[in-house]
Amino acid sequence: MPPFISFLHTSPVHVASFARLLDAQAPGKVAEHHVDEALLAAAQQAGADEAVLDRRVNEAMTAAAASGAAVVVCTCSTIGAAAERTPTGGRFTAMRVDRAMADAAVLAGPRILMVAALASTLAPTTRLLRESAAALGRPLQLQSLLAEAAWTHFQHGDHAAYINAIASSVTAATPTADVIVLAQASMAPAAQALQALGVPVLSSPSLGVARALAQLQAR
Template identity: 55%
Template sequence: MKDALAFLHTAQVHVPTFERLVRENAPALRVRHVVREELLADARVTGVDDADLIARVNEAMHEAAAGGAKVVVCTCSTIGATAERTPSGDAFRALRIDRAMADKAVRTGPRVLIAAALESTLAPTKALILSAAQNAGIAVQPALLFVEDAWPHFEAGAHARYIETLAGAIRAAAIEADVVVLAQASMAPVADTLADLGIDVLSSPAPGTAHAVTLALSLSPT
């Protein structure tokens, strides 16, 4: 039996998260996960416009679709725009996990605070927010927050400390924001930590997965 949906991740830790989110939406859906950690590592060095990196991201998206998936989602915001542009013909639909989040963010308020633990994620996410705003005919004022001291905790497997560091920095910076965008999928738990902030704190995994599942079901044979 063919896959219906596939994910391209740049960290193994994301696999159980997205598997759970898919099961919450469609328990019987066949899903494939491909992990290519080196793509994020290389993007941080070469930049996302490097021709070799683009070719390898496209290759990884096709690898994820090899089981027959009609929808392939990249869960890494740094390379998401590249993945979304993967030439696939009619073989599959290439998506980025954070587009649904961006569409909601620009409709929530004009002052959008984009927070990230990786500097390489900020520019692609800002471009996504501006694109979503343009598509919606809405003017936005994106601001960027780079929490530089958070990522080493993630790399060390100290996830509680990672979330705590991010939450503290975002809480201090969000005073003049209408909405906070958590630019990386790994940051999703920060939304619960900041539930008392008084403004929406948006993460990408849940809305992005829900959209992908809906699309996969619509494209799969009944």
């Protein structure tokens, strides 16, 4: 079997969207999808830096590679750092889906508006953007915006209302930024709704899949 990618999601809604993205970028490429909703719930309760959470995420990443995946991509920004820290023993590459987005954002900056719908995503994505800025030698002027009203819509399965709430929050904030970052993979459709702002809007799924395919090619 040729090398393949395995995705670790914390919501089943991501399975179809990432399958579509992969098929668009690499038609016919085989992939696996694993869903563990409890990981996000644990991160919200315990904090994304807890050792117990790290162990659970590492175990989930390793399990996602069990059938031979060469690259395992965590699509949840809240637990992305723990996913990247997974000890792989060289058996597979452990990735977080939003690192490619962060790198692109700091190259487009320096003024970045980071938008999240879930409070537990703010700190991990802030650290990620600072890491990317340091690694690429770029200045960073970071603002954050929490679209507090949006997440309830996501939990209730009303994705149209979720995206509308995110777009409304960003528009109301009248951002003065060089680039807007949508911190969660589920927020990606809001990029189209924000085109009228005339500011580049980045989301993680497409950029993350492209980087995963590059990693797959490199192995």
